[in-house]
Amino acid sequence: MIEVKNLTHVYENGVVAVKDVSLRIERNEVVGIIGQNGSGKTTLVKHFNALLKPTKGKVMVNGIDVSEKEPYEMASLVGYIFQNPDEQIFSKTIEEEVEFGVRQIGKGDSEWALKTMGLWGVRKKNPYDFSYNTRKIIGITSIIAMRPEVIIFDEPTTGQDPGGILQVEGLIKEMKGKHTIIVISHDIEFIARNCERVILMDGGKKIFDGKTRDVFYDDIERYGLEPPQIVQLSKRMGLGKILTVEEVYEKLMKRKLKKSINKVHKLF
Amino acid sequence: MMIEIKDYSLWAGGKKVLDGINLSVREGEFLAITGPTGSGKTELCYSIIGIYPNMLPCRQKGKIKVCGMDATKAKPAELAMHVAYVFQNPISQLTGYGMSVEEEVAFGLENRGVEREEMKERVERVLKTLGLWEVRKNSPFELSGGQQQKVALASVLVLEPKVLILDEPTGHLDSYGTRMVLETVDKLREEHNITTIFVSHKFKEMVKRAERVVVMLDGRIIREGKTRDVLSDAEFLRKNGMIPLPITELSEKLREEKRWKGRNAVDVEGFVARWRERR
Numbered sequence: 001m002i003e004v005k006n007l008t009h010v011y012e013n014g015v016v017a018v019k020d021v022s023l024r025i026e027r028n029e030v031v032g033i034i035g036q037n038g039s040g041k042t043t044l045v046k047h048f049n050a051l052l053k054p055t056k057g058k059v060m061v062n063g064i065d066v067s068e069k070e071p072y073e074m075a076s077l078v079g080y081i082f083q084n085p086d087e088q089i090f091s092k093t094i095e096e097e098v099e100f101g102v103r104q105i106g107k108g109d110s111e112w113a114l115k116t117m118g119l120w121g122v123r124k125k126n127p128y129d130f131s132y133n134t135r136k137i138i139g140i141t142s143i144i145a146m147r148p149e150v151i152i153f154d155e156p157t158t159g160q161d162p163g164g165i166l167q168v169e170g171l172i173k174e175m176k177g178k179h180t181i182i183v184i185s186h187d188i189e190f191i192a193r194n195c196e197r198v199i200l201m202d203g204g205k206k207i208f209d210g211k212t213r214d215v216f217y218d219d220i221e222r223y224g225l226e227p228p229q230i231v232q233l234s235k236r237m238g239l240g241k242i243l244t245v246e247e248v249y250e251k252l253m254k255r256k257l258k259k260s261i262n263k264v265h266k267l268f
Numbered sequence: 269m270m271i272e273i274k275d276y277s278l279w280a281g282g283k284k285v286l287d288g289i290n291l292s293v294r295e296g297e298f299l300a301i302t303g304p305t306g307s308g309k310t311e312l313c314y315s316i317i318g319i320y321p322n323m324l325p326c327r328q329k330g331k332i333k334v335c336g337m338d339a340t341k342a343k344p345a346e347l348a349m350h351v352a353y354v355f356q357n358p359i360s361q362l363t364g365y366g367m368s369v370e371e372e373v374a375f376g377l378e379n380r381g382v383e384r385e386e387m388k389e390r391v392e393r394v395l396k397t398l399g400l401w402e403v404r405k406n407s408p409f410e411l412s413g414g415q416q417q418k419v420a421l422a423s424v425l426v427l428e429p430k431v432l433i434l435d436e437p438t439g440h441l442d443s444y445g446t447r448m449v450l451e452t453v454d455k456l457r458e459e460h461n462i463t464t465i466f467v468s469h470k471f472k473e474m475v476k477r478a479e480r481v482v483v484m485l486d487g488r489i490i491r492e493g494k495t496r497d498v499l500s501d502a503e504f505l506r507k508n509g510m511i512p513l514p515i516t517e518l519s520e521k522l523r524e525e526k527r528w529k530g531r532n533a534v535d536v537e538g539f540v541a542r543w544r545e546r547r
Binding site (some may be wrong): 013035036037038131132133134158159160161162163164165166186188189224225226228229230232233236237244245246248249252253 | 304305306356357410412414415436439441442443444445446447469472509510511513514515517518521522525527535536539540543
C-alpha cells in the first residue's frame with residue numbers, strides 16, 4: 001500500500017513540481033496518472049522508490065518511510081520503468097541487463113521475464129542492436145524480472161508501435177491482481193483500456209482522483225486533455241458513463257430493441 | 269510534384285530495407301505514413317533528406333526527386349535548404365549543452381546568414397506560437413521531453429522549409445501539446461504551402477489533417493489511399509499489426525449485426541451523422 005501525505009517537491013532551481021498532494025493506492029490496484037507535460041506526474045512517482053526525496057510531506061510504501069531509504073533499498077519493492085529506456089540500460093547483452101537487478105536484490109526470475117516479453121531468443125545480443133521500441137521492452141523486462149510488488153510504467157506507449165503497445169497491455173493484464181500497477185501516460189485510450197482508477201495532475205496538484213469512468217466524464221478538457229473517443233461519442237449521444245466499444249454497442253443495441261418494442265406496443 | 273519516388277530500393281546494414289517504392293507527393297500536401305516498427309518508414313524519410321547515402325552507408329536503386337533535386341546524389345546542405353526533418357527523439361536534434369532555447373532555434377538561421385533583425389523576429393514568432401517564449405533563456409536540456417520536442421520543432425519551422433518531415437513528432441507530447449504542435453504546423457503549412465510528411469501511429473491526428481495515408485510493411489508500400497478509406501478498414505489494419513480506432517471497431521461490430529452499412533467511421537462526428545442518417 002502506498003500512502004502519500006501532503007507531499008511537496010521543490011527542485012533546486014525553485015520549480016515547485018508537486019504541491020501538497022495526498023493520496024492512497026491500495027495493494028493490487030491499477031492506477032493511471034494523467035496530466036499535461038510538466039504537471040508533476042513523474043516527480044510524484046519518483047518519490048515512491050526514493051529517486052526523489054520530499055521537500056515537505058511523507059511517502060510510505062507498505063509502512064516504510066521512503067525518505068529514509070535509498071533507491072537500491074526500494075528496488076525489490078518498487079520497480080520504476082523509465083520513459084526513456086536509454087536512461088536505464090547499460091549492459092552489453094539483454095540477458096546481463098535483465099539479470100543485473102535480480103542479482104542485486106537476490107530475488108526474481110529473469111528467465112520468466114525474458115520469455116514473457118519475447119526476448120529469450122535474442123538474450124545474448126546487445127540491447128543497442130535493437131530499435132528504441134525493443135529497448136523499451138528490454139527496460140520493462142529488466143524491472144518485471146525482479147518481481148517488485150509495485151510496478152510503475154512511465155509513458156509505456158511513447159515511441160512504441162501498436163505491436164509494442166499490445167505487448168505492454170498483455171503484460172498489464174497478466175499482472176493485474178498480483179501487483180500494484182501505476183501507469184503514467186498521455187495515451188488516454190491506453191489508460192481507458194487498462195486502468196480502473198485515474199489521478200489527474202495539473203500544475204503539481206491532484207485535481208481528480210477516482211474511478212476511470214468518473215474522471216473521464218468530468219471536465220478534463222479544462223486541463224488540456226482530450227477524452228477517449230468512446231467518451232466523446234457517449235457525451236454526444238447521451239449514452240451515459242461508458243468507456244468501451246462493447247458498452248456502447250450494447251447500449252445502441254438495447255436502444256434499438258426498446259424502439260422496436262415501443263413500435264409493437266403502438267400497434268396495439 | 270514536390271517529391272517523386274520511382275522504383276526505389278535501399279540496401280543498408282547488409283539487407284534490403286526498402287523494396288520498389290513508388291510514391292508522389294504534391295506541393296502543399298499533408299501525407300501520413302504509418303506501419304509497424306521496422307517497416308521502413310524512417311529509412312524512406314532518411315532517403316528523402318539524403319541521410320542515405322550521405323551519412324549512412326548503403327546501396328540505392330531507383331530515383332528520388334525532392335524539390336527538383338536528385339536526393340540520391342545531392343549534397344545534404346543543398347537538400348537541407350528546402351527539406352527539414354523533426355526526429356522522433358528531440359535529443360538527436362538539439363545542438364549543444366551550452367545553448368539556450370532561443371540560441372538553439374536561431375542556430376539554423378545564423379548558419380544561413382539571415383539578417384539579425386529578421387532572425388530576431390522569426391525566432392520570437394515561432395517561440396511564441398509554440399509556447400516557448402517563457403523558457404527562451406533556459407537550456408533545452410532542463411526542459412521536459414515534450415518541451416524539448418517543441419524546441420526541436422521550432423528550430424526547423426523557423427527555417428520555413430518547403431518540405432517538412434515529422435517523424436513521430438508528438439510521441440512525447442500530451443494531447444494539448446500534440447494539438448498545439450500540429451495546429452502550428454497547419455498554420456505554417458497554410459502560410460507557406462509546406463509539403464508535409466507525417467510519420468505516426470496516431471490515427472486520430474491523421475484523420476484530422478492527412479489527405480492520404482501510406483501504409484508500409486517489410487520495406488514495401490502495402491496500401492496507399494484516402495485517409496478515411498484506409499483507416500476505416502479495421503480488418504486490414506489488424507491483419508498488419510495495427511490497432512483500429514475505437515469508433516472504427518464499433519462500426520464494424522454494428523455491421524456484424526447488420527446495423528451499419530458502408531465504410532466504417534473513423535471519427536465521432538462521422539459516426540453520429542451516419543447513425544442518425546440510418547434512423
